[in-house]
Amino acid sequence: MTTNKTNKFTVPIGPQHPALKEPGHFEFTVDGEIVTGATARLGYVHRGIEKATESRNWIQDVYILERICGICSHVHAMAFAQGVEMLANVEIPPRARAIRTLIAELERIHSHMLWAGVAAHEGGFDTLFMYIWRDRETVMELLEMLTGNRVNYSANVLGGVKFDVQQDQIDEIRKGMDKLEERSRYYLEIVTTDETFLGRTRSIGIMDKKDAAVLGAVGPTARASGVERDVRVDVPYAYYPDFPTVSITDNAGDLEARFVVRMKEVLESVRLIREILDHLPEGDLAVRVPRRIPEGQVISRVEAPRGELFYYIESNGTDTPERVKVRTPTLPNWGSVLALAVGHKLADMPMILVGIDPCFSCNDRMVHITNNKNNDQVWSWEQLRQYGIEYYK
């Protein structure tokens, strides 16, 4: 049916929308059911955390930064603690490193299962959503038994961890791992063989390797397109030098590949946890870190469940930090969504949005650009580069 004027209008998704779990605004220009353009606007969850860290001392900041995100809280605290320990030149005992890694891997399992359930719900597959979240209770109970809370574990202190892993807890963790492994294999099989679900995920949102590398995607989103970017493999930290992990990639680059990569990462985390539990080293839990950290700047990178998490910490010798800058993994992934959205149907938009595992709360930082000669709102790549060169002269 052809008409003289094409039926283009904009469908707003957000700030309040059942597809988004957190507020964010996306405008899709739609022609019938085909999307022809996409813009995004973020910043609804900006809480001023980076500024808040400047008026609290180092020990309090661990907890402030931990609450940037609910699902990746432990890796935020771990990145901060690692950075401060590098500045203060202390070396934490191996048992502390192992326990930190153990909890980080448990959190990765938790985060991937949460995401898989939410993505199934966006695709209309409520049964899978309920089943995955039922099995996620296993890992939440393990974390509660180990750390004392189901989210915001508060396991890190500057210099180590707060509590120990006892033998009966190790047995419980092993039992939980057996159950999780069996269920994850089942879900991996469902996601790759169920025809109706494949109709929603196969060949949708394909991002090839070159695009992923150029757009700067990180984490499982990039690994699903074949780009091997994994901080645990490239720059090992915590306990990973002793127990290396493999970076899991897939070449298809569509939504199904992202599911496959994340479920396989769950299986890999299970294997890693079992290995760490078999070889847990003896030793102290924490070393003493002075209250005033010496001057300096440091960069700390860890692999959050969503990608590479990047902290820049600057100290001026007192007991409060000078500047803490956080760059979370969801921010570079937005570019890939906006580039991919064109050409797909409107019904695929929620799946594509959720396919990068967005965490809006992590996202909102303020970037303040002073000394803007042209007073433009939009910069080209050349202008940005020129600005960077002049800034660092």
Add this chain to the structure above:
Amino acid sequence: MLQIGSLVGNVLQSLFKRPDTELYPFEKKEVPPRLRGTLVWNPDKCTGCMLCVKDCPANALELVVLDKKNKKFMMRYHADRCIYCSQCVVSCRMNCLKMISEEWELASAQKEPFFVEYGKSEEIEQLLLEKEAQSDAENNGQE
């Protein structure tokens, strides 16, 4: 291969299994011993170093000095500001603070339960009496 409805095995099983929902107020699961419930303070060993007050990210603790030489203190704990991170437990070198796992249902409809005062009650009464006596003495002195 055309596989439709691959979940059918699990789905049919679930019809005959007991639902996984926990009927919360009527049946409660056992909590692990490490659960970070509300805070309790043991005043016997407190030395008044104030590290817990300094390190609390939410400013939930206040230590009132009743008598510094005899180490008599009173602690005010704002349970509604507390974020249950247990940094105070770690900071205290004398192990005076503990987060207990028995009391974790802390919701309330009034504000009073959230302002908890710890300390020996005789000492608080003595302090209040002393303060009253002091202010009376001042008033009498002024007149």
Add this chain to the structure above:
Amino acid sequence: MIKVTPLLALLIFPGGLFLLNIGMFYEWIDRKLVARFQNRIGPRWFQPLADTIKLLAKEEIIPEKVHAGLFTFLPVFGMAGALASALYVPLAGFAPSYSFSGDLIVVLYLLSMMTLCLGLAGSNTVNRFSLVGATRTLTQLFSYEAPFMLALLGPAILTQSWQISEINFFAQDNIWILVTQPIGFLVALIGLMGKLELPPFDAPEAETEIVSGALTEYSGRGLALFHVGKDIELVIGLTLVSAFYLGGLANPLEFVLKTLGLLVVMALLQSLFARLRIDQTVGLWWRLGALLALIQLLVVLVF
């Protein structure tokens, strides 16, 4: 078979008030079954009734730039169509009150009136989500209507009549048509799921994509009427399919057993699949559905 006077049937029993309550009861059973399949508890027996009462008590907001008359009357028309079709089907095991030759077509169109009203209601507003939802509703109407009608035609051809009560009697006297026309039964069952917009065919009402589809702007009384209308459609659709394929409905006991059995199968199918996109739905129906229905008709005509 007992026949109830038409006025009584329309207002009280087995149409009218009784039908409203049975509709809510069936909705509860459907929700409870789906919940049990998903390993949850599900709502208590009075939940749909509580939902309806709550909605009736809420304020009805008429948005700007809509045709107010259409906005308020479309839910009423839809429900009226669904209620009127109760006169022609063997509801609750009683013979249909009004019965004339050709009432199969009338019933099918009365049931489609509900969907048409939904589509119109969605197009009535300026809300983006409603417009997309209305488009999808009407697209889905065009796609499943033909195979569904052909599937219901199979037993009609066997009986050589267009009258529902005669088909009902024929089905009672012979072996279940399910056995002799299994493909037709499959198409009819899945067509019923498409008509009622149950998952996997709930693209017109996809919660995560277009909030609530055509019903987004409705609240209060209009929404309550639409929901109750859908429940009534559920009952009437189940009655039709079980009367044709499951050996006719001779008495209330058979009615309850057969329609509930069909509801269990439908709840199972609801929880097994992901949501199909609207273009996948259309593709599926026009290719697979129409083909199967035509094959079935061919078989019936030849033998």
